[in-house]
Amino acid sequence: MAVTLVTSVASSSARFHLRSFSSSPSPLSSSFLRFQLPPRFRLALAVTPLYHSSRAMAHTLAQATLGLTQANSIDHPKVTFAAKDVDVTEWKGDILAVGVTEKDMAKDVNSKFQNPILSKLDAHLGGLLADVSSEEDFSGKPGQSTVLRLPGLGSKRVGLIGLGKSASSPSAFQSLGEAVAAAAKASQASSVAVVLASSESNESKLTSASAIASGTVLGLFEDSRYKSESKKPSLKSVDIIGFGTGPELEKKLKYAEDVSYGVIFGRELVNSPANVLTPAVLAEEASNLASMYSDVMTANILNEEQCKELKMGSYLAVAAASANPPRFIHLVYKPSSGPVKTKLALVGKGLTFDSGGYNIKTGPGCLIELMKFDMGGSAAVLGAAKAIGQIKPPGVEVHFIVAACENMISGTGMRPGDVLTASNGKTIEVNNTDAEGRLTLADALVYACNQGVDKVVDLATLTGACIVALGNSMAGIYTPSDELAKEVIAASERSGEKLWRMPMEESYWEMMKSGVADMVNTGGRAGGSITAALFLKQFVDEKVEWMHIDMAGPVWNEKKKAATGFGVATLVEWVQNNSSS
Template sequence: MQISCSFFYISDAEKDLSIHNKFSLFTMATLRVSSLFASSSSSLHSNPSVFTKYQSSPKWAFSFPVTPLCSKRSKRIVHCIAGDTLGLTRPNESDAPKISIGAKDTAVVQWQGDLLAIGATENDMARDENSKFKNPLLQQLDSELNGLLSAASSEEDFSGKSGQSVNLRFPGGRITLVGLGSSASSPTSYHSLGQAAAAAAKSSQARNIAVALASTDGLSAESKINSASAIATGVVLGSFEDNRFRSESKKSTLESLDILGLGTGPEIERKIKYAEHVCAGVILGRELVNAPANIVTPAVLAEEAKKIASTYSDVISVNILDAEQCKELKMGAYLAVAAAATENPPYFIHLCFKTPTKERKTKLALVGKGLTFDSGGYNLKVGAGSRIELMKNDMGGAAAVLGAAKALGEIRPSRVEVHFIVAACENMISAEGMRPGDIVTASNGKTIEVNNTDAEGRLTLADALIYACNQGVEKIIDLATLTGAIMVALGPSVAGAFTPNDDLAREVVEAAEASGEKLWRMPMEESYWESMKSGSG
């Protein structure tokens, strides 16, 4: 699943509201949320009445009136779920993993449980002239197993390359060797180790597992802590399987995870707990994306936002706007997209995270595209390549934003204020729907010519981004399933990002790397702007 991402400071409307790109679903929930959100390197602010173009000089600043942040006004949301008439589908209860995770100083050869997973690099698999392991831990394990470990790895041609694994079964348990590549220098390696351990646990129905590294040479204390966090993330997310819509499903049996040899104490336990909070946000996002459009409607997304605010009411508030309230705010671009979906009306979602403190806060906004189904409108998605059956995924940006809100509710970083904004709706076909060639007006008064009704994401995001600017934020990150063209440029596993600001780009790229995500900054040439001008709007 891919979602789009745009990173920018408040800048020129016709530029920044038009450029977006692909971004992976994990990223926003795993971007080391608190450290990224707590950073404040910019002095650039927005005036709610104007967009100000970012320039290279960091000295630009604007005074602006304070806008009320959030309203806790309660609203009754009318559920319009297509499932009421289409099949009466109702999901089973969520089956998110419930795993007890801890860092232990138990020696690997003395650990007792169902499954032991060991991550080994190519260097760890080196042998001496007698074909014995040079690595002390592997040598000791092999001795305890009477040479079975070396024999099995030789028979399976296991050399520690990334993606390789070898499994040993013996009375009382299993051992899995997982290849980490030439060096385990990135969080991706440890995340993959955790996923491989989860897969082995699932296939063997293990209840208690442990994960260790064959060697920790060269790892600093901080690197060991981060490695433990990445392993925990891999195990939890690797154990998750969305079976809510299956009539029969096999539940995970995994109950506990011990992380061996990477240290113990409050700091590593805090980092593991942080990883668990992030995983909870990721799993929420996965469940929202996986659910069909006859289950997750704009109203259901709004209810999910209210549920998050209720759970974390001391730090998160919510304001849900219905179509009439959006009309009062002149959100013509967003409402034009939603016009055809008369059975599932739009809901504009605004969550606000804020911890009580008198210190200056960094103010940020996360904006997610929330098309719970995208038919393409009158430019209907047709043909084998259109994949219209997957267009329930067009709310992936919204799912990531709500997942990040849930994660922040648990993590509770200080000195930060984050606005989570989703313009939720469906893009359907009806006599009331938007037509190709229509001209719509966004809430800042800018007119937009609609040449293709399947470019609806830009329209919903336009009003959502304008709304975000009016909250007085310093930075905006938006995420959206906006175009498949980025996969032609970067492939299916690399996210693209657009921003005119080098500092923000560096922050986000570094956070992505620390989270094991692949992110590539795309160009924003001045010559692109001419092609976006309309002769009518």
């Protein structure tokens, strides 16, 4: 009966972004057995010979159809950005949004704005802007905003958006863009202009305009694929006023747009539930990227047997308990012309769900209900792949690598005390099945180094210890290379994402020694994020510059109950900086 049930659903299909991934029915059908053999033999065959194929058929059962959930098709907001030099009082549209610092809000003894732009606007409004800002106690602090519908200007509404004491970081201008998006959604505006009350240097203007554009696109995005109803944003155009004009600025705005859609793709991957986004579906999404950018990108997806041939015992042990088979994802970006000067690898942890295995996640704070985000590292890598395929940086080859699987519980799963052999020959005693991410990354890092790359960056939602150390808005980075640390930190500062370098304390390796194998996979609670990084280091070629990013904290926004897309922007910026452009 169990065989009949499995066979009957074997042709069900799974969808992600409304793309179908169908499985074929088993040729060994239960109906054939039922009508050709006597009952005694039918029972024996159902229990014994078919047992070995039941796991394969169970894969079909579990593939992204559980709960009959499929993602709705939604259109991402398409906003046109244009740099203009026009008088703010003459601009015509729905909302004129003015970014102001606390200093910009200073007034003279007559309660008039001292800032020239605010003074000019207020003169056309008969002093109403100054009056309202006083009545609402608007002082330009970060997070403050007020939008007024007032006559007297070409725009229907005027908004003041606080930037804090000074606006010097990309994250501040990205927040400005997000506030603009929020105001546009609230008033169903289709056209918006953004201007700063205080002017900036020409170099800063490029960065600021790019961050505003990025914030606007990301602020408009709402992942409603799994809701029965959704509202489409009405914003169509954003004019950037006072930032200059010309091809350089237009290129920056286009770059911001490309990166933002990579971030959105990463968010969608993390937001998707584990009954929809299985390892096979994640691999299909990667293959779709390669097809989309076929002029510069190729895909190689390895199945379980191919991974066995490569002796990936550490990775396959994690996947062994799941009904959903693992998929090892390898995308390669190569520029369509010109020489390659640098080869990079981006490796992302790809646990589409993590139960903890036999060390099952239990109790308050275990976050088992959020373990769909345990593939946040792979989402960052694939989001970066999407953006890089669009931007096409010259002179750099990039390998995007994900060992995708689920960490579940079954009679075929790894047990505490098991000894695993990784693809570089090193042995690992499993003392905690919930420290599975590093086991998958071990073989992924060996594979990455075998591609002949110069530098490797891996990203993973690896340890709760890193959240304890750095909180939810900052990722920890580990690397023996000071030069690589400078590169990636500089990229993060330009992207607005927060990283903090942590120590690679070699003396802590004593905690990772095993009595029966080369190492254990966890070293206890003390310094847990550090010992995890030291573990990963054992699988990196000494000739390759390597960095590990523990992004367990910033992968998820608890307030919004949604993925952040963390890591995409920094990775793209780092790749761009290693290119010859």
